[in-house]
Amino acid sequence: MRKLGSLLLLTVAIVLVLSGCANSKSKDSEKVVTIGSQKAVTPYYLAKEKKWFEEEFDKLGVKVNWVEVQGGAPQFEAVSAGRIDFFVTGNTPPIAAQNAGIPFNIIGVASTGQKNVGIVVKSDSAIKEISDLKGKKIAVAKATAAYDNLLRLLNHGGVNASDIEPINLQPNEAKAAYTGGSVDAWVVTEPFLSQTIVNDKSRVIADGSTIDYTSPAYYIGRKEVVDKHPEYAKAFLTVIKKATDWQAENLDEATSIYTSQLGMNTEVVSKVIEHVNFTLAPLDDKLQKTQQGVAQFLYEQKAIDKVPDTKQITNNQYVNEVLK
Structure with a gap:
């Protein structure tokens, strides 16, 4: 009887170990993409509110995880730590991040405002x-x-x-x-x-x-994710295109969403949209030249210790495919 009890305990222990291994393997194999969250007037925010990212990534069997990181420097610190895969930022933080050796790509232009x-x-x-x-x-x-x-x-x-x-x-x-x-x-x-x-x-x-000078914003992808999972980059930009097009075609409804969710009045929201000029586009030669000029400016201001070649972190492949 004692042998039978010992055998039973051993059997239970083996089952529990195997079960634990299975659960661990299941968790390790779960596919997750982490997207940076920002509360701002941008089609990016609309897409989050409408859960379009979740819909698109679900087609790939990928779960969307949101993380709120405000400001360019903290965003790129999160990239360096592997805690964020895709987000939107202004034109100066990518230069400082590139100078610091953080691996990422500019995968699309988010806005091309001259009045922003x-x-x-x-x-x-x-x-x-x-x-x-x-x-x-x-x-x-x-x-x-x-x-x-x-x-x-x-x-x-x-x-x-x-x-x-x-x-x-x-x-x-x-x-x-x-x-x-x-x-x-x-x-x-x-x-x-x-x-x-x-x-x-x-x-x-x-x-x-x-002075005909543009201050753009960019969509960023963590390089390891873009290289290993190009389908993630395409899915992300597919949603961005959908949201950008939807905002242009449904401006009143978009303005209403921003007003109610962000606590801004309608006139402010309308002016932001007018000034920023939201888009989804590849980084063309003119913007590339502007970005390189900003890198030179930051160097002269002693904000960075060398002038990086900004073309090295530009990857237009997936935005071009999405815009076909």
Whole structure:
């Protein structure tokens, strides 16, 4: 009887071990893609709200995992740690990430706005044009797209960088300084630009369209995932195309979703969409030249220690296939 009991216990133990191994193997074989989440006016957000990513990746037997990471630097830190596979970001963070040796690809252009970065002043300000900025305090975050635009606009207006006093502030801090009157002007990006135009009645004295200069955003893919699973990149961009097209064709409904989910008023949302110029496109020669110029700018600002070749991290293959 004792032998029978021992045999029974041994049998149960073996079953449990085999069961555990099976469960472990099942978990290891589960296919998951991790997408960065952002609460912002962008077709990317619409696609998340409508669960279009889940629908598309389900066709591949892949589960979608969402992770909220705000800001370019934290996004690329997550890439380096293998915690995020796809996301959208501005044009300066990829250069710093490439300089740091983080493996990723730019797999598509998300926007091509020229009015999404601007110099604003209060409605009653005596500042009317770029030349009036001489001797003025200007809120701007250094080594960013905003600062890049400021220097280019100053040069266009015949103003030396040494003729102004840049106050290095992030958007939330800059808004407080600007509305409080401790700076004379603010170089600002979206959605803060549209918010201050609508809510503070600010005037834009110059923006990228003044000098035909684009400040794009990009879709990013972690290189290991793009290389091993090109079907993931195609699935991701397929959803982006669907969402971008849907927004263009259903602008009122899209605006309503943004307004209700993000807590922005309709006028602000409409201006953001107008300024940003959302798209899905490959990185063409003109944008590639612009991106390389931004890399040079960041080097001159001592934000990076060398100038990377930005073409090396550009991969247009999958966006071209999706757009066929």
